[in-house]
Amino acid sequence: MKRTRKTAVILTAFAALVFAGGCQKTYEPAVINGAGEDGTAGTEFRYENAAMEDGTGQKELAVQTSIKEQNMVGDPAADLKDVNETVYVTGDSVNLRASASTGADVVAVFKKGDRLERTGYGQEWSRVRYEGMTCYIASRYVSATAPKIENETKAGTEAGIQAGEAQQVAFQTSWKYAEFSKINSGTAKLYKAEGENRKGITICVNAGHGTSGGSSVKTLCHPDGTPKVTGGTTGAGATSAAAVSGGMTFSDGTAEAKVTLAMAKKLKGKLLTAGYDVLMIRDSDDVQLDNIARTVIANNCADCHIALHWDSTSSNKGAFYMSVPNVSSYRNMEPVKSNWEKHNALGESLVAGLKSAGVKIFSGGSMEMDLTQTSFSTVPSIDIELGDKASDHSDAALEVLATGLLAGINQYFGQ
Ligand SMILES: [Zn+2]
Known part of the structure; x- marks a missing residue:
């Protein structure tokens, strides 16, 4: 009986995808x-x-x-x-x-x-x-999404992580801003919550970095070709930046990309248990999706986009989000113009959630940064820096961070 009901759930979800025209959330x-x-x-x-x-x-x-x-x-x-x-x-x-x-x-x-x-x-x-x-x-x-085929091996069965139904999500060149991406042969994975508490909200969890070759390819910073308005990994004034940078190395020698992946998996487990569907941009050490491809996939297949990072300072300064720079030319450029308030609101919620979990917060909890991700996002989208090179990234520390991020996501969606 359970099996029958489950099939019905899958079919319903599947039909929703089909009638939504692939991953697109509205069908005209x-x-x-x-x-x-x-x-x-x-x-x-x-x-x-x-x-x-x-x-x-x-x-x-x-x-x-x-x-x-x-x-x-x-x-x-x-x-x-x-x-x-x-x-x-x-x-x-x-x-x-x-x-x-x-x-x-x-x-x-x-x-x-x-x-x-x-x-x-x-x-x-x-x-x-x-x-x-x-x-x-x-x-x-x-x-763009491969449908669930009966008897397919279940993904997401890592210890402590609730099993979710994984579907591959391929990048579609028909999507808005797709033409700006240079690396997009990889696929994201969509996991669906299976519990009675399923919310019908999809969170894109983007484990920062982890695209081999990504730092030697350049993509435009802004869709209109204008230069970056703040510094950062790429200097202010540049019109193009690394398609995906390699990420930093923690003080103990661990690569940032390894920690962002562990963090993403932990957050995925918590989100699925809480009833959210999860779009995992990167589910293994490498995915051939640049920052624009990651953003475009999130735009079309998720209700928000959260990129996980640690900063390159060494002061153990705490967590913060990259906020949308208060520069009028930037805030008046689409799609930033229509979305920047949502980006900042999501960032504020995440920082509030982290704070409630006892995570150390840097300064006011945000830093203005002109990011490729923000510049192409049409859904609430945030780069969250969960600490820096000197931060504890043990399993226990990641557990606390995941609890805080979930609290922030719940706050943002009023759950
Ligand atoms: Zn990073």
Whole structure:
């Protein structure tokens, strides 16, 4: 009985992903050719959806009113955005078509979990490569996220960590700001809470650093190409910075990237137990995702983004968050303009949570910093510095930090 219920939960969650259009959190119903946009036609052609493409037999609804010229209807294949990315089939028996129409020949039928290389993206149709041919598949039946396949080995079974259902999340070049990323062949992992207390809130946990080769590649600091307004790892005035820097080394010789990973795993366990879903940007020593790719994935697949770091000073100064610089040009640049208050509010909550857990806090708990992460974030997004080179990073210390971060996350989301 339990098994049945669990399956239903997975299917519900899965359906939510599919209907959200991959990882995107909102789905805009597609309308092809609004009625009479040119003042002559009055031709409206709407697909209710391409639901029949998944073999469930749902009826396609095509409404045509006041038709004067049937071929006023645009060619859906002509409006696709060029992309180059991996997607996964999310439905059973999904048709691959010779052209972007439900009337076109079926070239092949795919099953859930099949992988495809997408070369064009539109709300209705995606262009994919298949055995050397160019074919089309309904966009709503492919996703950046690999669907959960029955009998897949459970991930997240480390001692003390509640098991979660892990799904791979591939970077999508169709996502906003994706073109600014240089390293994005890796995949993040999405773990879903399984308890009765599941909240439906996804926390992106980004273990800082851990991308080999990342420091020798440069990406733009700002989407509009303007220079950084503060110093930091990269000096003020620079327009590009390391795609992912290597991170510092603790006074005892431990690499920061190793500690941020241990911290991320610990926080993941606590979040899953508390009912949050967790998007783990890095789940092992290396992930080939640069700071922009990490940010873009979080933008599309999570409700907030928390990057875990320790600072490069050696004074054991305590924890703080990197706040959005109070520089008008920066705060007026999108997407910072629309999101900076949320970033700072999340940072304040995290610091309050850490404080409540007894963690030492540096100064006022924040330091203004122009970060690539902040510059491309469209969800509440924070770089939290949990201490520095001289800080205790033992398992017990990380446990306290995780407790504090969870308290801060609860505060931010009103939980
Ligand atoms: Zn760091």
